Amino acid sequence: MKSRRFRQLLALSVALGLGAATWLRSTPPPPDPAQRLDVTALPQEPLCCTAGPLHLVGAWQLRSRNAMFGGYSALIRTEAGRLLAMSDRGYYLSLPMPDRMAVGAPGEVRFGPLLSDESQLKANRDIEAASRDPATGRIWLAQEGRNSIERRASDLSREAFSQPPRMKFWPANTGPEALIRLSDGRFVVLCECSDGFLSSGRHPALLFSTDPAEGGEAAKFRFAGAEGYRPTDMAELPDGRVLVLVRRMVWPVPARFAIMVLIADPHQITPGGTWQAREIANLAAPWPLDNYEGLAIERAANGRLVAWIISDENGAAAQRVLLLKVEIDESRI
Numbered sequence: 001m002k003s004r005r006f007r008q009l010l011a012l013s014v015a016l017g018l019g020a021a022t023w024l025r026s027t028p029p030p031p032d033p034a035q036r037l038d039v040t041a042l043p044q045e046p047l048c049c050t051a052g053p054l055h056l057v058g059a060w061q062l063r064s065r066n067a068m069f070g071g072y073s074a075l076i077r078t079e080a081g082r083l084l085a086m087s088d089r090g091y092y093l094s095l096p097m098p099d100r101m102a103v104g105a106p107g108e109v110r111f112g113p114l115l116s117d118e119s120q121l122k123a124n125r126d127i128e129a130a131s132r133d134p135a136t137g138r139i140w141l142a143q144e145g146r147n148s149i150e151r152r153a154s155d156l157s158r159e160a161f162s163q164p165p166r167m168k169f170w171p172a173n174t175g176p177e178a179l180i181r182l183s184d185g186r187f188v189v190l191c192e193c194s195d196g197f198l199s200s201g202r203h204p205a206l207l208f209s210t211d212p213a214e215g216g217e218a219a220k221f222r223f224a225g226a227e228g229y230r231p232t233d234m235a236e237l238p239d240g241r242v243l244v245l246v247r248r249m250v251w252p253v254p255a256r257f258a259i260m261v262l263i264a265d266p267h268q269i270t271p272g273g274t275w276q277a278r279e280i281a282n283l284a285a286p287w288p289l290d291n292y293e294g295l296a297i298e299r300a301a302n303g304r305l306v307a308w309i310i311s312d313e314n315g316a317a318a319q320r321v322l323l324l325k326v327e328i329d330e331s332r333i
Contacts, residue, residue: 037109038063039098042288042322051281053332054261054307058325059288060098068111069093070321074130074233075294075310076139083323085294085310086141090115090125092156097308098323114141114156128293129179129233131187140213142176142189149179149189151213160213166206166220167191180234180242182266187212188242190223190231201227207269219271226260226279233295235307237333241265243307244277245295254318259283259292261307263333280333290322305330 042059049056063069071087078084081100085093094110115125129142137154147167151160167176170191177192187208195202205223210216225231229246236242244262249255264277283289290311300306305328313319 032065032067034064034066035109035111036064036066037069037093037095039101041098044286044288049283049287051261051283051287052279053329054281054283055327055329056287056324057306057327058099060323062321062323064109064111066111068113070315071312072310072321073126073128073293073312074141075296075308076130076132077296077298077308078132078137083296083308083310084130084139086114086127086130088126088128088144088312090127097325099325112156114152128175128177128192129189131179131181131234133181140179140181140187140211142179144175144177144192145172147172147175149176149187149212151211160211162213162215164206164208164212164215164218166218170204174230178231178234178244180236182236182242183240185210186266187216188234188266188269189218190234190244192230192232194230195222201225201229202274203231205275207271221269221271222274223264224274224276225262226277229258229260232293235295235297237263237297238299238305240267241333243280243295243297245292245309247292255291255314255316257289257291259287259289288322288324290320292322292324304328 040061068091071089072085073088074086076084081097083095092112092114126144127141128144132139139152141150147170148163153159171193174192176189178190180188189206191204194200195204203223205221206218208216208218225246229248231244232247233245234242242264246260248258250258260279261281262277263280269275292309293312294310296308298306307326307328309324311322313321
């Protein structure tokens, strides 16, 4: 009996130790201002990864010694050939798309703070979602903790800030996780939280007819995604429909995630109603998997529709910052 109890205690100690190594953030590195990003292509077999209409055409691991690197929870396409990733610590990374970097060179990258006061607590710096108006270059950011939405100019200077009353009671750590400015000027915000204890696939959501950063009025509705999954980002397709990236934790030590991509039509949103999404792809092995939280869409020069997907490594040694390039077969969505 004693031997059995000892083995149980030992197993528990090992599990707790691994959990701490997985989830606790490591001590922040000493300040390193180097504007350098190391980009390593992940080896993959030709045609290795196809899920529904999605086909993986490139995968890279990103690394940097810059103290602002990591924790990316939002991703947008800015100008042609460039991406902008934003972190849950209030920093940004502007980078060329990896397949357009010079061979053997790290490419032109820029790290910087989105908030001027870098001493603020994470709860005041936790950017989880972003969306951009391609006509003006303006960017909208959603923050957890503060349950806020702010608008930035194309140079990232702040223009407007609001804490919508209908987001006031969203949980501090599972608040506005996905935000999109639709091409018709409306805004949709999804809460990571569930809409009730027994509704793990349904989430509170808001539809703004005008700019939420200016205090626009919001209509409440429910987003119905996939049971057990939480939304992490959204991006609009050329036809006006929306791709929604969703995630489910399947194992905590070390952290393992299941990733799906859903599609939904925002014209079907009704105040007080349920916005139903449907699954188009389940990203399972041999896809490179991690905690994917950022999604951006572009029309490539060759005419193909491409999704860029980035992961948040949570500051954990067992996770990676991965960037995927995924082609979308439009005939199948």
